[in-house]
Amino acid sequence: MTSFSNEEAFAELYYTRKAIKEVLGVTPTCWRPPYGDVDNRIRLIAQSLNLTNYVWSDDSEDWRAGAAGSNVTEADVTANYQAVISKVSNGTYKSSGPMVLTHELTNFTMSEFISQYDAIKAAFKYIVPLASAFNTTQPYVETNVTYPDFLTYTNQSSSGSSSGSSSASGPAASAGSTTSSSAGSANSGTSSTNSNAKSAASPKFTSGMMGSIVLVSLVGFFSLL
Template sequence: MQSLSVYRLHKLLVVVGLLHVRVNAQTSTADRTTETGEAAITDPNEECSPYSYPPVVNQLSAFPSIWEAASILSDDSAAQAKWDSISANIPSNISVKTQPPASNYSSDDPDCWWTYSLCTEPKLSGLPVDISAAPEPSTLGYGFDDGPNCSHNAFYDFLLSQNQKATFYYIGSNVADWPLEAQRALADGHEICAHTWSHPYMTTFSSEAAFAELWYSMQMIKLAVGVTPTCWRPPYGDVDDRIRSIANALGLQTIMWGYDSEDADINGQSITDQTVVTNYNNFITTASNGTFNFTGAIILTHELNNFTMSEAVQFYSQLKSSFQHIVPVGVSLNKTQPYVETNYSLPTFEQCKCPLRSRFEELEF
């Protein structure tokens, strides 16, 4: 995003200030060693000041460099063994792609490349269809990409005040930087999915490198939060049947979307603040017109920065009025076991249609 204008910055600061629902003033004695302590911080500047969380910091050498493209580390026998066990089943006849799509790519889209044709029904046999809508009527599969954001306490406080759960697609490098923020999603009863290690266009990576992006994001979430995701979302929606095969081999369900708020794409020219407002309003109008009376929807939104989170808060009441149910994507799918580990569960869709629970049972870390 480009630099904010003075007016826009003032607007965001006012909105973010209104989000803070905790009344205790932040002091210099904040506990930055536990999820509860980190979640109590109300000053965004303090939230975004670095801290050291030993369970993660002490294991960073077992992961790729933060925010650099992942590859299997030479001394990581577990990752290498897993890749060796699935690599023979990953299609070798689907080529690595370029961005933007090359002009000579076949117009019939043989690889079901979403970036090219918005394809979500794999053409390679044995692969499940991508989830791009909540299957339940008048239901919004609510979720946010690119977290955890270091200053998300105000946003998560708002969701908590509304008893609202969501799906969060976490980038492994962000989890490494902000592990206690990642823990809050689980503590508050949200669903966590993987969003790769460094947020690349996945189809531009070799199969082994794409595997590493998914593997290390999953392992970092496990290390920091205590659970291993069984869902993921490709950055930029960039997925084809080769990448789907890798994700599927890792037990990851591919979650896409049918509508885009474009809240993370502002460039001050073709996409502006008003574009995002218009997109939200159009989506709400579409919902109000009965389009989702038989099958629900998923809209792409982000936990990227104060603007994206503030827009989510601004439009929440209208979304709530336009849909009968707003639930995590996993709940809309009746996916009660969202992680590899079995000591944590989500409610069924029927259970979540009632007033939502305030806070799920926390895991020990």
């Protein structure tokens, strides 16, 4: 993204978001930069389109397994998943949880995630959507799709700021189809993201919220890349 001119970067984000709207009927308000390639200029352009930037904390590198010119093997990807899980016991996620980049790209990337899911579920206390993790109860421009906040989604609150179902799902603008993981926020009804001009930070936990992870499907399209 940072190699694009202002006009090219705007077009990349604008037409990706437009394609998602035309196909799926919703307009995303967040995006993931391909390869994490983003700077303040690109963040500002995204902000002009009401897009908050999310960047992962850990990378499974699943897309690289078997890719031309890559030395990453399927065993390496499995080890990357296990490294994330092992960080639960060594205290890495004591104050915040991970946002792990994976991809809905090939049979391998999907089957590998499925094979790791039980271990992820056993290691982390909660598995929740990204929107709920950041207490973003309205993740799309359209108001007919809503999400519960973190406390409501994890059944820690009898009522929440959203009437949406915990099973609500939808696309986020991205230059690739991905699945990511992040920590859930303990602050009900408030957002743990920074301003749209910055990357969203991993939200923090209070006592009793440690060891939580979020798995969310981010469906996107390539346009100029």
